Amino acid sequence: MSAEAAARILDMLREREAPLSGAAMSKSLGITRSAIWKHIRSLRREGYHIEARPASGYRLVAVPANPTQWEIQAGLGTEHFGTTIYALPQVDSTNKVAFRLALNGAQEGAVVVAESQTKGKGRVGRRWESPTGSNIYLSIILRPKITPTKIPLITLMAAVASAEAIEEVAGLLPAIKWPNDLLIEGKKLGGILTEADMEMDRINFVVVGIGINCNMTRSSFPPSIKDTAASLQEALGREISRIALIQAILRHLEQWYTRLVQGRGEEIRGRWEELSQIRGKEVEIAFMGEIVKGKAQEIDADGALLVQEAGGEVKRIVAGDVHIRG
Amino acid sequence: MSAEAAARILDMLREREAPLSGAAMSKSLGITRSAIWKHIRSLRREGYHIEARPASGYRLVAVPANPTQWEIQAGLGTEHFGTTIYALPQVDSTNKVAFRLALNGAQEGAVVVAESQTKGKGRVGRRWESPTGSNIYLSIILRPKITPTKIPLITLMAAVASAEAIEEVAGLLPAIKWPNDLLIEGKKLGGILTEADMEMDRINFVVVGIGINCNMTRSSFPPSIKDTAASLQEALGREISRIALIQAILRHLEQWYTRLVQGRGEEIRGRWEELSQIRGKEVEIAFMGEIVKGKAQEIDADGALLVQEAGGEVKRIVAGDVHIRG
Numbered sequence: 001m002s003a004e005a006a007a008r009i010l011d012m013l014r015e016r017e018a019p020l021s022g023a024a025m026s027k028s029l030g031i032t033r034s035a036i037w038k039h040i041r042s043l044r045r046e047g048y049h050i051e052a053r054p055a056s057g058y059r060l061v062a063v064p065a066n067p068t069q070w071e072i073q074a075g076l077g078t079e080h081f082g083t084t085i086y087a088l089p090q091v092d093s094t095n096k097v098a099f100r101l102a103l104n105g106a107q108e109g110a111v112v113v114a115e116s117q118t119k120g121k122g123r124v125g126r127r128w129e130s131p132t133g134s135n136i137y138l139s140i141i142l143r144p145k146i147t148p149t150k151i152p153l154i155t156l157m158a159a160v161a162s163a164e165a166i167e168e169v170a171g172l173l174p175a176i177k178w179p180n181d182l183l184i185e186g187k188k189l190g191g192i193l194t195e196a197d198m199e200m201d202r203i204n205f206v207v208v209g210i211g212i213n214c215n216m217t218r219s220s221f222p223p224s225i226k227d228t229a230a231s232l233q234e235a236l237g238r239e240i241s242r243i244a245l246i247q248a249i250l251r252h253l254e255q256w257y258t259r260l261v262q263g264r265g266e267e268i269r270g271r272w273e274e275l276s277q278i279r280g281k282e283v284e285i286a287f288m289g290e291i292v293k294g295k296a297q298e299i300d301a302d303g304a305l306l307v308q309e310a311g312g313e314v315k316r317i318v319a320g321d322v323h324i325r326g
Numbered sequence: 327m328s329a330e331a332a333a334r335i336l337d338m339l340r341e342r343e344a345p346l347s348g349a350a351m352s353k354s355l356g357i358t359r360s361a362i363w364k365h366i367r368s369l370r371r372e373g374y375h376i377e378a379r380p381a382s383g384y385r386l387v388a389v390p391a392n393p394t395q396w397e398i399q400a401g402l403g404t405e406h407f408g409t410t411i412y413a414l415p416q417v418d419s420t421n422k423v424a425f426r427l428a429l430n431g432a433q434e435g436a437v438v439v440a441e442s443q444t445k446g447k448g449r450v451g452r453r454w455e456s457p458t459g460s461n462i463y464l465s466i467i468l469r470p471k472i473t474p475t476k477i478p479l480i481t482l483m484a485a486v487a488s489a490e491a492i493e494e495v496a497g498l499l500p501a502i503k504w505p506n507d508l509l510i511e512g513k514k515l516g517g518i519l520t521e522a523d524m525e526m527d528r529i530n531f532v533v534v535g536i537g538i539n540c541n542m543t544r545s546s547f548p549p550s551i552k553d554t555a556a557s558l559q560e561a562l563g564r565e566i567s568r569i570a571l572i573q574a575i576l577r578h579l580e581q582w583y584t585r586l587v588q589g590r591g592e593e594i595r596g597r598w599e600e601l602s603q604i605r606g607k608e609v610e611i612a613f614m615g616e617i618v619k620g621k622a623q624e625i626d627a628d629g630a631l632l633v634q635e636a637g638g639e640v641k642r643i644v645a646g647d648v649h650i651r652g
Contacts, residue, residue, distance in 0.1 A: 201614055
């Protein structure tokens with residue numbers, strides 16, 4: 001099925017409340033009436049409630065609440081992020097699916113979202129709990145022409161974009177915990193997992209995974225994260241639109257990514273420092289089997305965190321488990 | 327079909343010249359005679375010439391000359407490299423196939439070989455010419471628990487192992503050109519392409535691709551590499567056994583890899599310097615959009631090349647296009 005034709009049928013149905021005849025759509029799209037009918041059936045299978053009356057035509061009665069590609073793309077407002085969207089019921093992990101797609105040549109800006117993950121991934125192989133139907137599990141493929149040393153900036157950029165998108169849609173601004181967590185009142189609301197396919201001196205592609213706990217209610221929190229996780233629904237006392245949040249994430253991501261590839265990493269670092277709370281704090285960071293203790297300084301030009309140890313030595317840290325002391 | 331049963335049938339047939347009855351094999355393997363017959367048919371499809379005589383049984387008359395998994399595994403002599411082998415007629419690139427397998431959970435030491443590649447890859451997205459049926463295109467999956475900064479050592483290790491394997495099988499020792507080429511008389515005999523799936527501070531897996539021009543004759547060289555490429559067949563004036571060379575590569579690779587993960591990178595560096603001819607040479611290296619000129623020094627502990635510029639400054643280079651001056 002041509003995804004584009006289905007999208008245009010949806011657009012036409014969205015625009016009017018009165019029924020629209022199959023003949024009118026057929027003429028407008030230049031496809032047969034039976035093709036129109038096939039697309040209508042496909043859309044219905046995706047959860048669109050489309051009434052069909054023999055005399056008057058088709059009418060859109062209700063759209064699905066879950067993020068289908070059509071719902072995300074309707075009024076998305078990006079240049080090219082989300083031009084291709086794979087919205088899937090269940091995957092092993094959206095990062096893995098995106099990796100496979102990227103290996104097969106998928107374009108920059110292609111997005112994978114899933115209703116649940118059987119092997120949702122956190123940093124360094126940890127599990128990211130991914131129950132069905134209430135949260136956001138999203139991965140996007142990037143093909144930046146930057147040096148591999150700048151990859152940490154991509155994680156920072158994604159954290160900034162996600163925080164801003166959450167503020168826009170839910171009206172509350174999460175804190176960023178270095179390097180890849182989004183927190184509400186000290187509990188984990190979301191996380192970023194940046195993975196790259198790399199040669200020594202070249203990035204083939206990057207997959208940025210974003211997981212955000214949206215409408216998960218306290219009683220549906222998996223036991224393993226009950227004490228450490230937050231959700232937007234719990235913080236707000238109401239559901240939020242995952243579709244609106246995904247759209248906002250893609251818009252903010254595209255804006256920050258444009259700055260990144262234009263060499264304006266400075267702006268990402270600036271915004272990141274506003275949203276993060278690490279600078280000047282005493283930290284302990286587990287990094288590559290070593291514990292680094294000291295005072296967190298700024299983020300350097302490549303996105304690494306500088307930590308000044310008691311002896312005065314400054315260590316450069318690209319990722320790790322950070323514990324803020326005192 | 328159980329690959330293991332087929333392998334054991336082959337082993338039994340290899341061991342004797344007289345025909346072996348289906349009943350004897352059935353008893354020895356604990357599977358039915360009709361299962362034996364199915365395996366025989368599968369092996370025949372892979373190119374094994376197995377005679378069947380109603381009265382006396384099966385006899386192995388000829389084995390395929392191309393590297394099937396059975397031929398590579400027969401007498402391989404490794405611990406676990408090559409325990410799983412995917413021998414395929416044609417792929418886009420063995421590195422890509424190995425990447426997909428690794429994403430799906432393939433074990434360390436799993437190997438992909440192909441008779442030809444439609445999108446054979448060299449470093450930084452260049453093409454690696456991969457005509458059918460005469461060369462080696464091999465990728466292996468590694469899951470080393472080492473820090474990402476040590477990945478350049480993997481390329482060096484693979485170059486050393488490949489050079490030693492070629493010496494063992496063909497009796498000539500190619501030179502290693504930093505970082506990833508194998509040369510005979512200044513012409514390109516083979517190359518290594520190391521790609522990793524990485525997070526900031528963690529290697530998920532590494533795929534090492536090895537391409538070696540084996541039995542390609544001058545008249546069958548693709549035009550684009552006619553002047554720059556070498557093959558073993560051309561250098562020796564005779565064909566070499568690709569199966570024997572693949573086996574030798576896997577054995578040498580496993581030995582060097584064991585040293586790598588045991589923290590004995592020093593030995594890799596030492597052997598690499600013997601086989602390489604770069605130390606002390608005046609070089610020009612294109613690296614991340616910059617040209618570094620100077621005298622090549624040693625390889626550092628992470629496998630990067632140190633180059634001393636005219637002003638005395640020493641630059642650390644992880645990969646690039648090197649031109650040896652004068």
